[in-house]
Amino acid sequence: MYKAKIWVTLRQGILDPAGQAVQKGLHSQxxxxxRDVRMGKFMELVLDATSEREAAGLVRETCERLLVNPVMEDYTFTLEVHG
Amino acid sequence: MYKAKIWVTLRQGILDPAGQAVQKGLHSQxxxxxRDVRMGKFMELVLDATSEREAAGLVRETCERLLVNPVMEDYTFTLEVHG
Known part of the structure; x- marks a missing residue:
């Protein structure tokens, strides 16, 4: 099994209202x-895969099919052997 | 200036309904x-600080005061010089 750590960030130039709200909150505190806040997602997936290559393929497929909006978001990931 | 990358994850043992929903969605696809999905947050902050030590202090203070729920969440961060 593999553990994937996936970072999803808004693409440059895409407005981040949640980040702006957090920044405003921090200023008022x-x-x-x-100076700037960008909000993203972080996901950890445990994958039933027998090779790193298979695990990486699974991560890309799940990201592109469900986890990431390719119009607005970018993603990167790392893999480590798990369990 | 420094850029902080902050990962916020649910503590072990804390139920993750969002992660379970994503896992269910992936299974149905x-x-x-x-096998397991845990959802977390990823934040990038640009900080006006003159030393790494000052930037790290600012990250800890903002996390503990506003960005992280210490009862349910853990956080880690990295710092890099920015701009």
């Missing part, structure tokens, strides 16, 4: 030194 | 090899 006195954290004026926070 | 034919991805039966996905």
């Amino acid at each position: 006195g954290f004026g030194g926070v | 034919g991805f039966g090899g996905v």
